[in-house]
Amino acid sequence: DLFFSKVAGETHERARRVTPVLSRLCLAVAVIGTLCIVLGFWPLFTVLGAIHGWLKGSTDVFHTNWLPTVWPAFLWLAPGTVAFTVVKILQNDLAARGHLNACMTSGLLSFGGMIALDVLWVPTGGAVGAAQASTVAYLIAAAYTLWIYPRCGGATALECILPQRGDWQYVREIAGGVWQKVRWRR
Numbered sequence: 001d002l003f004f005s006k007v008a009g010e011t012h013e014r015a016r017r018v019t020p021v022l023s024r025l026c027l028a029v030a031v032i033g034t035l036c037i038v039l040g041f042w043p044l045f046t047v048l049g050a051i052h053g054w055l056k057g058s059t060d061v062f063h064t065n066w067l068p069t070v071w072p073a074f075l076w077l078a079p080g081t082v083a084f085t086v087v088k089i090l091q092n093d094l095a096a097r098g099h100l101n102a103c104m105t106s107g108l109l110s111f112g113g114m115i116a117l118d119v120l121w122v123p124t125g126g127a128v129g130a131a132q133a134s135t136v137a138y139l140i141a142a143a144y145t146l147w148i149y150p151r152c153g154g155a156t157a158l159e160c161i162l163p164q165r166g167d168w169q170y171v172r173e174i175a176g177g178v179w180q181k182v183r184w185r186r
Helices: 002-008 012-056 061-096 100-151 157-161 167-185
Strands: none
Touching: 012 061, 012 157, 012 167, 061 100, 061 157, 100 157
16 A cells, blocks of 8 residues: 555656566565465464363364364465455556556456355355355456556566566665664664
């Protein structure tokens, strides 16, 4: 959301150069963060189960009652959440440049898809069906946004998702700026 005000104040050319970089970087952070969460999920549930069993003096309800539903639902939610990262960045750019109809269409496609799929999948799939519906809806929003963005004067879909060699310069600039602020406050 902070990006919206920055893009709104930029020229179209500058926004067209910066937005794909931010999209790629945020996507990379989302992928890495999701992988860390997926890898940390089992150890966390093991510790929570042990603590619960120790406190209650009972069996491990986390692994027996929760994990069979939570783990698959979590795995289904992860790709949609990662994909939606790109949607948020690109739609902030589109909205800042006056393409609100594209943002609304994406939202309606996502919302309509989620409701339809929830009606179909939740009765039989429960939480996993809801997670599947969410991910498919977010992937629909991402596909539409990546399709419409270049048509509204933005970069190509591949420019918005595939990392490029020059992206590291932005990472170094961001890290340097953060480091300067941290040092300045000491």
